[in-house]
Amino acid sequence: MNIYDIIFFVFAITTVGSAFMVVTTRNIVHAAFYLLLTFFGVTGIYVLLGADFVAIVQLVVYVGGILILLIFGVMLTNKITNVQIKSGSLQLFPAAIGVGLFGGVLVSALLNTEWKTSAAEFPKTTLEGLGLLLMNEYIIVFEVLGVLLLVVLVGAASIARK
């Protein structure tokens, strides 16, 4: 058990524990902040997998963008004056049984599969390779995603202020 394994378990416990709190806590604002912790844990897992650029993008887009958007959503849809921040849950028991069964099948299936693994050696930084891939093989996807983001920008603005 070397230092890599210890760091992995720290990040894994952070991720799964805070994700559990996200789906069980009653306070929406608390859930948003636990989601922040989950995203940080996932970022750490990306770094452990050698994906440095994806980790940075995860921090910038998820923590800086999506989470702020979600918190705005919480603030705009709850009457701030008569605090109604708490939110209940529905059908906890059947959902827990169903998800537990599904998770058990999933985990046992992937633990019993013989994956053909071969530890690839990544370059020290992945940025150069990702840039070359993006400009050569994935250039059409890149352009389509650019158009999609423009459509989303216009669409979100026009939907929200109707």
Place this chain on the structure above:
Amino acid sequence: MLHVGLNHFLVISSLLFCLGIFGIVTRRNAVMVLMGIELILNAANINFIAFAKYGNFGLQGQMIALFVIVLAAAEAAIALAIVLNIYKIFSTVNVDEIDTLKD
């Protein structure tokens, strides 16, 4: 068991996936349902990057993970705009009270 390999990352991602599904199924607030969706997308991304490292696919898995992050951002923006509209019309974002189609 204690030496971290591919299986550890896959177990983490499937746990995140199950928690996300649990959140989507049980929460009443629409914003919380969105949080569950973000958890599921993160689980998929962990799978992509783990197989990119251990499956010897080069950087392609990381590329797909970047695209998934972009799509998640787009999805969150549109979904929150829809939630704001729902709030304006129904004065609530609880998904079990928005059942006009049932009547």
